[in-house]
Amino acid sequence: MNIAVQRQQSHVSMKGVTAVLLAGGQGTRLHELTKAEAKPAVFFGGNRRIIDFTLANAVQAGIENLIVATQYRPETLHAHIPAQWGRHFPSDGLILREGMATTARGYLGTADAVWANAAQLDALGTEQVIVLSGDHVYQMDYAAMIDAHRASGADVTLAATTVPMAEARGFGVIEADATGRVTGFVEKPLHPPTLADAPGRSLVNMGIYVFDWRWLRAVLATDAADPLSSHDFGKDILPVAVHSTQMQVWRSGAAGAEPYWRDVGTLDAYRTAQLDFQSGQPPFALPGLGAPSAHDALQFGFSLGIAGLSLRAPRHRPDAAHRWTLLENSVILPGARLGTGVRLSNVIVAPGTNVPAGLVVGEDPEEDARWFRRTEGGTTLITTQMIVRRAMSRPSRLPLSGLAPKFAPLRA
Numbered sequence: 295m296n297i298a299v300q301r302q303q304s305h306v307s308m309k310g311v312t313a314v315l316l317a318g319g320q321g322t323r324l325h326e327l328t329k330a331e332a333k334p335a336v337f338f339g340g341n342r343r344i345i346d347f348t349l350a351n352a353v354q355a356g357i358e359n360l361i362v363a364t365q366y367r368p369e370t371l372h373a374h375i376p377a378q379w380g381r382h383f384p385s386d387g388l389i390l391r392e393g394m395a396t397t398a399r400g401y402l403g404t405a406d407a408v409w410a411n412a413a414q415l416d417a418l419g420t421e422q423v424i425v426l427s428g429d430h431v432y433q434m435d436y437a438a439m440i441d442a443h444r445a446s447g448a449d450v451t452l453a454a455t456t457v458p459m460a461e462a463r464g465f466g467v468i469e470a471d472a473t474g475r476v477t478g479f480v481e482k483p484l485h486p487p488t489l490a491d492a493p494g495r496s497l498v499n500m501g502i503y504v505f506d507w508r509w510l511r512a513v514l515a516t517d518a519a520d521p522l523s524s525h526d527f528g529k530d531i532l533p534v535a536v537h538s539t540q541m542q543v544w545r546s547g548a549a550g551a552e553p554y555w556r557d558v559g560t561l562d563a564y565r566t567a568q569l570d571f572q573s574g575q576p577p578f579a580l581p582g583l584g585a586p587s588a589h590d591a592l593q594f595g596f597s598l599g600i601a602g603l604s605l606r607a608p609r610h611r612p613d614a615a616h617r618w619t620l621l622e623n624s625v626i627l628p629g630a631r632l633g634t635g636v637r638l639s640n641v642i643v644a645p646g647t648n649v650p651a652g653l654v655v656g657e658d659p660e661e662d663a664r665w666f667r668r669t670e671g672g673t674t675l676i677t678t679q680m681i682v683r684r685a686m687s688r689p690s691r692l693p694l695s696g697l698a699p700k701f702a703p704l705r706a
Contacts, residue, residue, distance in 0.1 A: 306355075306356075306437040306438070306440055306441045308355070308356045308357055308358055308437070308440075310419060310420065310421030310422060311357060311359070311420070311421070311422050311423075311424060311440060312359040312360070312361065312415055312418050312420040312422075312423050312424075312507075313352055313357045313359065313360045313361070313423070313424045313425075313426055313436075314360075314361045314363060314407070314408050314411065314415075314423060314424070314425050314426065315345075315348060315349075315352070315360060315361070315362045315363065315426045315427075315428050316363050316404055316407055316425065316426065316427055316428060317332060317334040317345055317362055317363060317364050317368075317371055317428035317429075318332065318363055318364050318365030318366055318368070318393055318401055318407065319332065319333050319334070319365075319366065319428075319429060320332065320333060320366040320367075321333025321336070321429060321559055323559050323560045323561070324336065324559065324560070324561060324564060325561065325667055325675060326644060326667065326675060326677045326679070327561075327564075327642075327644060327675070328367075330367060331367055331370055332364065332365075332366045332367045332368060332370070332371060333428075333429045333559070334348075334371060334428035334429045335367070335370040335371050335374065336564075337627050337628055337645060338431065338558070338564075338567075338568060339568060339571055339580045339581075340580075340628070341628055342580060342581055342582075343370075343371075343374060344428070344429055344430075344431065344558060345371065345374075345375070345428040345429070346378070346581040346582070347430065347431050347432060347433070347581055348426050348427065348428050348430070349375070349378075349379050349581070350433075350581035350582065351426075351432075351433065351434050351435075351436055352426070352436065353379070353382045354435070354436075355435065355436035355437040355440075356437060357424070357436065358383060358384055358387045359383075359387050359389075359418050359420075360383060360387060360388050360389070361389045361391055361411055361414060361415070362375060362388070362389070362390045362391065362428075363391050363393065363396075363401060363407040363408075363410075363411065364390060364391070364392050364393065365392065365393035365394070365400055365401050365407075368390075368392050371390075372390055372392070375388070375390065376388065376390070389414065391410075391411055391414070393407065393410070396410050396411065397410050402524075402525045403523075403524050403525030403526040403529075403530075404425075404525075404526050404527045404528075405514060405517055405525045405526055405527050405530060405531050406517075406518065406525035408423070408425060408510070408514060409514040409515070409517070409518050409525075412511060412514065415507060415511075416511075420507045421506070421507055421508075422440060422443065422444070422504055422505065422506060422507060423504070423505050423507045423510060424436060424439070424440060424502070424503065424504045424505075425502070425503040425504075425505070425527070426501075426502055427500075427501040427502065429557075429558070429559065430500070430501065430555060430556065430557055430558070431554075431555070431556045431558055431567050432500075432553065432554060432555035432556065433553070433554065433577075433578045434453070434502070434546050434553065434555075435546060436502075438546070439451065439453060439502070439504060439544050439546070440504055442542075442544050443504040443542065443544070446474075446540075446542045447540065448475075448539075448540040448541060448542035449505065449506045449509040449510075449535070449539040449540055449541070450503065450504070450505055450506075450509070450510075450532075450535050450539065450540070450541040450542070451503065451504045451541070451542045451543070451544050452468070452476070452499055452500070452502065452503045452504075452532070452541065452542075452543060452544065453499075453500040453501075453502035453503075453543075453544050453545070453546065454468050454470075454497050454498060454499060454500060454543045454544070454545055455497075455498060455500055455545065455546075455552050455553060455555050456489065456492060456495040456496065456497055456498065456552055457495065457496060457498050458494060458495060458496075459486050459488050459494055459495060459496050462483075462486035462496035462498050463482060463483065463484060463486060464482060464557075465482065465496075465498035465499055465557075466479060466480070466481045466482065466498060466499035466528045466532065467479070467480055467481075467483055467486045467487060467496050467497065467498055467499070468497045468498065468499060468543055469487055469497070470497065470543045474542050474543045474544070475540065475541070475542060475543075476535075476536055476541040476542065476543055477536070478536060479499075479532050479533055479535075479536045479541075480533075481528045481529050481532075481533070497543070499528065499532070500555060501527075501528075503527065504544075509539065513531060513534065513535070514531075517530055517531065554570075554577035554578065556570075560669070560671075561642060561667070561669050561671075561673045561675055562669050562671035562672070562673045564625075564642070565623070565624075565625050565640070565642050565673050568625045569623055569625070618635070619632055619634065619635065619636045619637075620636070620637040620638070620639075621636075621638050621639075622638070622639040622640070622656070623639060623640050624638045624639065624640065624641040624642070624643070624656075625641070625642045625643070626643045627642070627643060627644055627645040627647075628645050629645045629646040629647075630643040630644065630645060630646060630647045630648070630649065631647075631648045631649065632649045633648070633649055633650045633651030633652065633653065634651045634652070635651050635652045636649055636650075636651065636652065636653050636654075637653075637654045637655070637656070637657070638653075638654075638655050638656055639655070639656025639657060640656050640672050640673055640674060641655050641656055641673070641674045641675075641676060642673060642674070642675045642676070643676050644675065644676060644677040644678070646678060647676055647677055647678045647681060648678070648681065649676065649681070650681065650685070655674050655676065656674060659672075662674045665680055665683065665684040666680050666684075667680070
């Protein structure tokens with residue numbers, strides 16, 4: 295992958311700014327995709343990783359000091375980040391800090407991940423710290439957010455967007471006055487408050503914060519000493535900040551238009567977000583590429599598909615030249631291979647998986663759930679282990695009694 299991101303020529307000085315990128319999460323709702331990888335390391339858009347969106351934003355903003363806090367299965371990130379992004383930072387500006395190597399107990403939460411690196415932040419002369427998440431798909435001008443934070447005089451600025459009220463139950467929900475000052479914050483409420491000027495929509499936390507480091511350092515020290523705290527920004531730091539200091543909300547994008555921002559933490563969201571980038575009008579260019587490369591188009595282009603359109607790719611095998619592979623709204627991840635005559639609809643094929651010839655998935659929900667992981671939203675995940683499990687039960691391999699082994703459906 296050729297990452298070709300240019301540093302933004304911005305009037306906003308990054309002097310005194312340090313970014314902390316939280317990249318230690320497992321992402322359990324992605325199930326088998328994160329069995330051997332941290333969520334930020336999962337493939338997205340060809341050979342890119344989810345974390346590349348945040349790294350591209352940081353480079354564009356001109357951020358020179360970046361601490362990446364890793365924890366769960368960090369191996370891929372520790373190889374990928376320096377190799378693909380190291381040249382965009384000064385020799386000592388990109389710092390990878392694994393939780394178990396930083397503290398004997400590892401990071402206890404998102405806030406603790408910053409507190410455990412307080413000495414490093416002090417040594418860098420940090421005045422403002424921007425805390426970023428490595429598992430969202432979006433494009434944002436961090437420089438503009440930092441500039442707005444400095445101008446507001448607030449101790450805390452958090453980025454926000456709106457989502458339908460029903461979806462807001464999975465986020466931190468914000469209430470703010472006409473000036474943008476945060477007046478209320480609740481994490482994952484059952485009954486989210488909605489906006490007066492947008493009935494049915496709620497203002498939610500995007501997991502992107504700018505803090506004055508002096509203020510945050512003192513709050514984190516207090517939090518670290520509290521045995522009852524979960525040491526999490528959303529659960530412990532922000533609710534306290536609402537009542538003890540000035541906290542400002544910041545919204546990117548043009549007035550009246552919400553920026554493209556996706557939490558790809560479920561199989562349904564992960565699949566549909568990738569399809570967005572294969573549509574005729576993608577939300578924005580994928581990191582480092584103005585358009586998909588020939589390699590990406592060849593290996594992933596047809597398989598990623600276009601929402602609402604069935605794409606057929608002929609397989610060039612003489613004994614099966616009449617057979618076609620039909621892919622609809624599906625994502626084929628790097629290293630996966632498809633046999634001839636395959637029909638896949640609303641499917642994710644995991645990396646390295648060999649899909650046997652003639653397999654049909656996406657047309658019989660009950661049959662799909664018997665062998666593969668199928669979500670309530672209709673996405674089916676196929677892995678090598680699931681293919682093997684299915685093959686072991688085929689009639690040619692039945693026990694002499696003629697009874698196939700029983701398997702419980704895999705449901706997300």
